[in-house]
Amino acid sequence: MGGKTIQVSGFPSTVNADHVKDLLEKIVGTGNVFAIKLRPPKNISANSKSFAIVQFQSEAHASLVLNAARRNALRSGSNHLKARYAERDIVPRPRTTIFNLQDATLHFGCLLREKVLSVLWSGTNVSVEFGFAMKRIDFCLIYNSKKYKLELSYESIWEIQLHRPPGLQKKFLLIQLFLFIESSEIFVNLSWRNVSVSQVQAAPKIYEQNIRRSGSMYDDPLFNYSRDDTDDQWTRTTDFTPSASIGQSYILCLELPHICYLPNIREYFVYYEVHDDVFHLQRGHSYSSNTCFVPVVKSHHFTDVPYEILFKINHLVQNGTLSGPTLDDNFYRLVSPGYECIDHIKRALEKMSYLKKTCLNPTKWLSEQYKKNRRSRYMLKSPNITLDDDGLVYVYRVQITPAKVYFYGPEINVSNRVVRHYAADLDNFLRISFVDEDCEKLRSTDLSQRSAPGNNTRRTALYNRVLSVLSNGITIGDKHFDFLAFSSSQLRDNSAWMFASRTGLSASDIREWMGDFRNIRNVAKYAARLGQSFSSSTETLKVHKYEVKEAPDVTNGTKYVFSDGIGTISADFADEVSKKCNLTCFTPSAFQIRYGGYKGVVAIDPTSRWKLSLRKSMSKFQSENITLDVLAYSKYQPCFLNRQLITLLSTLGVRDSIFELKQQEAVKQLNRMVAEPQAAIDAIELMPMGEVTNVVKELLLCGYQPDLEPYVSMLLQTFRASKLLELKTRSRIFVPKGRAMMGCLDETRTLEYGQVFIQVSNSADNRGKSIVTGKVVVAKNPCIHPGDIRILQAVQSPLLGHMVNCVVFPQLGPRQVFSNAFFYVFQPHPNECSGSDLDGDIYFVSWDPDLIPTRMVAPMDYTPAPTETLDHDVMIEEVHEYFTNYIVNESLGIIANAHVVFADREILKAESTPCIKLAELFSIAVDYPKTGVPAQIPPELHVKEYPDFMEKLDRATYVSKGVIGKLYREIKKQNPHIGHFTKDVARRSYDTDLIVDGYQDYITEAVWFKEQYDFKLGNLMEHYGINSEAEIISGCILKIANNFTKKNDADAIRLAVKSLRKEARSWFCEMGSDESGGGHEASDAKASAWYHVTYHPEYWGCYNEGYDHRPHFISFPCLDDEEWEVRFHFLDRDNLERTICLSDITFWNLIALIEVEGYSSRDFMYYVRDPGAAVSGMEELTDDDKVEEMLDHIASKGKNVVNITVMRSDAPRPVDLNIGHAYEEQVPLSEIRVPVVYEVDNSGVLFPSPVK
Template identity: 30%
Template sequence: MEVFLARLPPIDEDQLRKELKPHLEALSISEYYCSKPRGKDIAWVRFVDASDGSRFLQRHGELLPSDGRSAFLRASSRRLLIANSLVVAKESNRQLDEKFLDHLKLEQKRRAEKAQKADRKNQPAAASSSFTVSSVACGKNIFVQKDSQLSFVSQTSTSTSCCAKITRRALIVGSDADGFRIDIPYNIIQDFIVAWQCQKITLVLTEAPRFYEIVKSQTVDANYELMEKRGWARETHFAKLPGHTRCVPQCLVYQFQVADQDFEQLVRRWTNQKYVSITRYDLLAEPYTGIPDDFYASWMKVFESELKDPTRHRGLPFPFLFQVQGLVWNNYLHPSDGHRMLEGMAGAIRVCRAKGAGLPFSVESMKRLRQRIPYPCPGVEPGQLDVSELLEIILNKEIIPSKGGTPQSECYRTTLPSHQAWVMRAIVTPTRILLDGPDPESKNQILRKYSHYADYFLRCSFCDEDGQDLAFNPNVLNDRIYDRYKEVMRAGIQIADRRYMFLGFSHSSLRAHSVWFMAPFMDDKWGLQSCSSVIRGLGDFDAIRVPAKCAARIGQAFSETPFSVPVSSLGIGSRSIPDVKSKDGSRVFSDGVGTISAEAMELFWEYLPPQLKTTAPTCFQIRWAGAKGMIALDSSLKGKVFCIRNESMRKFISSDVAEMGICDTSSRPLRLWLNRPMIKILEDMGTNPEWFLELQKKELENLRAVTVDIAKTSVFLRQQSIATPMGFPSFLKHLDGIDIDYRDDDFMRAVVENTVLRELRSLRHKARIPVNKGVTLFGIMDETGFLKENEVYITFDKSQEKISRLPREGPVLVTRSPALHPGDIQLVQLARPPKDSPLWDLQNCIVFSQHGERDVPSKLSGGDLDGDIYNVIWDSEAMPKKPFDPADYPRVTAPTLDRPVTSRDIIDFFINFMKTDILGLIATRHVTMADYNTEGTLSSECLDLAELHSTAVDSSKTGIPVDNRSLPKAPRYRPDFLSPATPLKVYDIGQVELNEEDDDDGDDDGMGVVKHRYYESKKILGRLYRSVDEKKIWAEDVKQHDRAEGGDIWEELLSIPKTLVWKNKLDVDYKRQTDKAWEIRNMYESSVSDLMYQFSENPRRPISEVEVFCGFILDRHGKQTRRQRDLSSKLREEIDRTMSWIVKMMQDPEGDEGEDSVSRQKGVLELCWACLVVGCVDDNERMNSEYTVGGLRSFRILAAGCVFKQLELFLSMIPQDGKEPATGGFVGVRGGSGGKKVTLPLR
């Protein structure tokens, strides 16, 4: 039942709920829901049980007069008192929303589960704590003298009195009534220091708080009258603090004076809530230190002026200046310490130069130094922050790793592969600029062209303080943040004596809100290179008068092209061929794809890395001379030639024709994974729901078996590409062969569990379900003309696991992500070409026909052939009953300028794109409306959203954004499958647990953010979501293993080589290689530690070693963000490269890949064995512990894999007892404290 309330006083929905609570509790009513439109005096109260509504009206409903006339206007007829006002209460005449009833049932179920959980824990729900703050100060914690006590030095303060509140997730200082607020999430609090005597709390933060102010604006109401509107605006600083803009970037210690009388009770309450750990410590305050108020600001001026002066520290190469400036800007060092650091480093270099020696430190050692600098918190010793002692670390304890070859620069001890360059990075947030790197990244056309000047280029990202995109909230204005971003892009970034100015961005980096900056330099021909000259060198862009399109064309040079082919020096020619169009010329069937001859293709292979060269790809995604797209093998072409279609591929005129950049290749087929939009469209097309459920059931069974069946564990890890360069999947299987359970090692168990959890959460929260009778491939066009309209030819490597064989003929489904329109999935027919057709020479691609009225790719959410990948399904159970016509949106004409585009135009476009980038919002609204409406994706709202999504996708090239006000209004309720994921608790070693605490924050955030309400979806996405009980599977199938009693598995593994050497009477002694083994361990762990910091969104909070080892970042709060997905992709590449390098150092220490002689292999075996031994040494016992990273666990896994492989190889070369060399495993070896019989099978 629904009850209508009217004549309400001016209160909001939350206040109404509080006012109603005692009335309803008196009637023992707990299941209800109230909603109140903002600014109106009416509301509705809905009851799950109709009898509850009747009882409420019996007591509080309006009294009808005896004459039967309406009592609506009579106050005497009202019996419900709300905020001291009598209000009307009567039965509503609205029809109850079915989704509302589903919502109430779901809420009832969830409340019961929470109550049950609370009963088990016997813990009441914690309430928020409010208190009064009488003053706020911002400054730094420092040690005034080397042996002094830690002191807080205020740089700015205010006596403004305000309220503060501790909620579940943040400390909030200020409120709507105060006109401002400061949000400090707990996860950025490094230390929460409480001083009892003076009633102060001091927060040492890892990043800046979020600052807000109430702003007033005017709007027009329904009667066309001006009305004042109040709302929140995000700020770059706290305006109440005088001069806060000067110190907000690096002063991350905030102190609050608490005015409450019972401070002790308040602290006790905070302690019991356990939201944050509390440190009791009396910091010295500035009256006792005698330090002036402008101590920080004055030293920052000195430091930055010194860096800008090119005559100072001439002997200090720029990468070190960049890193020291980063130490200061990133809040590692005080500017005065940065000044002393520069002087000490320059002096050390002068001493080394005088002796004719090289540099006494490197970029790598400086990066590791950064990891050693602690936060200035209680418990930290003054010496840990003393510059002279920090200098000692890098000067005397320098690790000198070498990956072979000649270093590119004396600043670096590491030689990168030819396709990578050292890249410096800047991160611009609402309050500060952070500097990070240099780190290795794949080259693009610019970095390849100016490879000797890489440090003159700077990758710059724009994000929130936590490294994520600036959150979109329609109730919070972010204009001042975007104004700051624009100011940085226009003014540039001053780093030492260089000013980096905006240069450009690729399409992918635009989506990632990242750009390239550049500082001017003199090239090797004494020509001055600046932003304008570099862009002129790319081509002629004057004819392009649309800023977005001009930016996209310039951006082709910034697309990552890991490999390049010197086509000119190889004598590979180019031709221009016409596009293939429909009869009326309106459709381009060859949009974005050209051809290449077999002879030229084979030359291309020589410039690919070994793992790609062996796959012999026949399709290449390229960038060349202003052209972009695909070139695919046409074996009918003769000679060394490739063909470009100027109309669809050539985007601008360029004379830079010497090299062709390769972005990607068709080296292997990709497995097909369903997603929510695809599943919803298939459901609307009539695909049997049981097909989805059966696929999900199979995947769930596989995941459940991963941690139980070692064979499935190995296969699963190999499919997920976890540590494959060192053979980790096979290593676990080999451990099982010698009766060792990998789960008895915390680290290896964490690796498997993290990987299973990632897939389990993707299965539940993304509906990411694998399809064996499906594949994902690059799309190209049939150059032969054999395929008829609506026919395709599909070819892929049949050796790939988990991809079933393709039928010879029949219907297949083809689509492309993102698919939102019901016609974005099409039925086409398989065809087999004649035996002598050139199509047979292609591999790992889907070939579309060049005949018909419209090309198939354009039917699939506006696809083309310039590098798009297509999903294909041939499972007969998936075939739909009713396919739909594809979308056909009109082409959007972008407004043009009457002059050439300038960099300011492109900057304005970039900022506006960030402001209006709501692709994610549109996609979420679409999947919500598709489930909410009976018509699904065919509903008018979903069709409108699909078109808006297409407009938003194209806005990166048209510059025409989507106005969020044009989106169909969101339903009041969301389907349950959009509920947030359970947060994770992550422990030091990388082990994770699902957080059992209630993740629904009951506190009002005060920002007008809608608290989503959910209903139980009856459609297929809801059924799939509820079929995966991640908590149950995690507890019963993944975490059920109990560690075996007895010795450490590493003691047992260490005994195996010793036993085998003794039994076979071999002259093998690992001690001869111990020093080299320590060097390798230090190199590996230094690299892993660098990756832990490099791929963290906060430079001072590293990701775990397990995440680095796995090659993906596990989000603590639910599903991965876009930035985390991008970082994970690069992390996988880097850890694979590191593992390959270390394994090669163990197995080929000489670096010459010489003959496999017995003496050579004996030395390799000794080194691998020594690596295993030193890898098992605890940090307390290890050599050179003062400069090694410490606390890492994965090196011994790499070493163990290498030593056992080497043992088998070596013993197979040694005749035993006059017999031929062994060819099998090590049978009958007993090792370890348990004295088991060990059989080590061959790989």
């Protein structure tokens, strides 16, 4: 055993840390003692001794002290000291520096012109410390008798320049903070290396030095020493300079003596320039419209600049593209719609945002850009994607950091009930979020320091800043935004909604419209109910109160509600709701909904005549709103293991080798899919990749090879890379014999306690249903208690045959069982699984025998902590304080990480005492948004050392011997390859078979639309910080900008891409329509032109002028399917109409649709091929070839409408109605009936003729 840290014992109890340091530095030399923790004995007496943990600069220094102790040469007074190696370092990874500067002058400001800095504030006697490899630069200075530290990360720096004016005795080192958008795809060993992505915000973290006081031994300087600053010596604070000058500046300028030595900065920083030229400092003035939120600019009163333009200008100022002091009257005149078309202004400002350096003459740049736009032969389109989906809206967003604000948008969001109702006021809605300067979440200790004597908490300036924003609002131009509310997911992300009041409508008015919350006297619950209306949802149909039944809850005489959060929906109304959700191939068995003040799930009840049957447990507040909003629905969802599930299953007896084998099988499947067409089809059917799944399937079925066709290849390679990354970072192993399923209740009361009903489809279109029987394992993420894993019995139940892709739990249960001398009250099975319910939770369900544990333990008691009830109506100010306190008390991530560590190290794994205690704390933390009761983590459960698979590079680590560690080290060997569309690939892959006659007529327009498509796609990618086209098209995102999350923003990204592709489809349909009209041949020629301008090598790299960092995009010709109308005509019921993408019109999808109406694959489907031939013109659809033949026939007529007649298998077939020969048969007179005569109407639909 060795190391830099030792334990020295035998000190008199009266010594302090300085005495220990001085004593040991006599042996190792001054400055070589790095840190000391001096601890007194537990029982102090005259003879008691203290010990010290001491960390040295190097292992050699530690050896010197150990050798001295062995020779009895280590003494403190008359006391002989003993020494041995310590288990771990005090500071696991001490910061090393490459360079220090003293007595420098630090200027903050903005460029006014080239080589002229407008200085907003200066600090003198500044010390500067350049961290190792320049990953961090620290500036320390004193202002108003307080010591401050500014911590600047490498990622916040765009450029460093050294100016050495000739003849002067000083030089200037300029550090430019910049939000520059650039992507480089370096993906090594499942990790990103040297990747620069957008949304890296640029401001230093600001700290104020604590006043060290005696008190707690762990904080007292008498017992602790650190050569370098430690975190507990500093408290985060806000901008302390006059007029918030740090926040207004994007240039930090160090004024240095000319002879001052500097390290070789170019060795560490690629954007470093040296200039031997004149550089001027000029006294500047604040340019921000207010000093609470900087930098924010506004136009002068006599210039009319629309809010959307002003918002974009602020974005450009905040990221350094525009310099605030340069914006004058001429500039604001140029961005006024009175001077230029607003779409041209938007387009120009969007293009400006990608300049590689600050635009110091924006009036000249804009004037030149407008001239180019006017010369264009085509009308320039808005840079924003056109939204033709009612479920999407554009919303502006503001990020607030401790020092600055950043404007983003407008961004595409999935709509919610509130913004839909107030659609005319969309520009008055604003989303805000509180983040740190590096876009990471604020830590609780940033807002509330816990190192004060007695461990009392002390609110910091950051706490006050957050609370002030919520209380006082934000002003942007002429709009003042006030706090509105936040959803539960927003609370977790430290985000909220704000609203700018106008005459007749305020934030308070909107809350009043949402519902009556006056009877809710708990602040946390009140805030949660406000947020209920802000869940992203799809608006469907209105349901009047008289169409809704109030159903009783099921309790079975216990304290538990077995029906918690679930009601029913009639089968007919479910079909109507499905249509409004644009579900074409199936009707879900269950919907997660919001209706008035109700929230939860409604599952189909075939016997119900009520549109909705809702229970009391679903009612959260009173509301007059009668629109049914759908948040989610039951569907095919693949399921995956993760680290929590693996840990619990391992604890309960599942062998490590099982998980290792499952991971090997998953990797094998991923390796095959990038080379074998059928393996690729199988993989993407089991694990769909979003909107492009059908396109990729069609290309593979047409004979394109997954490793040769560039578009298919890049999508499949990215899909594989994303799955491998999930295996490495989350142990996310695909489970073929399993599903992720919405939980539902057995309304038929046929399931016994311990039983479930599970019917699954084999693909996303509900094809190939099967019922699971036998033992299954059920859990709900997140899960960290061993009792969260339940082993249940899946059974057949004919009365539940309509329930597909959901797990149906029993509502029956034995009330009490006498066991181990105690009465045990049975919990509902959902409650056993992490304290869940049936209001929309998704459960992990697997019937893989290898994954079913050999034993099961009692579930945890998830009864929530008692809540505080106020003696008055909740005030909105109390909600502000609750939001801010949530950031202080949010501990879910800390507890979950601690559980991972203890479960990995402890012999009993998740059943160990620390893990059980952490599970209890986790439950409290999960309920905190509802109860307001925080979880307090005791010191003994704080983690000191992390397993290697957690990749905590800045903390002490160890090599995990557990199953997660084994899986991690095995998957690290995989190295995914993602190819790029180079010019050489273009030469090899260009397919001349796709070039048809007449394509040349559309080339010019095709190039124009390709430019528009690439511009909008590139903007979307860079906005979200997504590195490759394949990632954003497939939805398999490998890395996203820090201020977004894959989980929360995946839907918005997917829908944004879908909207862009729909918009491009509309261009395709309009293209050349004036010259040649529609028609099949024209469509083929247009498609050929789009392919040619994308894939032909002569067009490679010809797009994205001015955006050199963007690659050549190839998704342009591979658009979404055309949408067709499919109309089913039944003889015994109403017609069924669906809008379906062309590639989804397959034989089995048509069967799935008629099954909704009670028909089956045994029945007959016909379409009219020749309307003039009566019955003989009918063609039966028997397989996919016949369906394809029908689609070609209809397309040739220039129509996108399919009419299909459906007949029962016992009805006469049209072919039998057209028999041309006669035959005799004796029939009793009593059985003779009037024959049915069939006719064909103008739409080509077969129908029985009325009897004359």
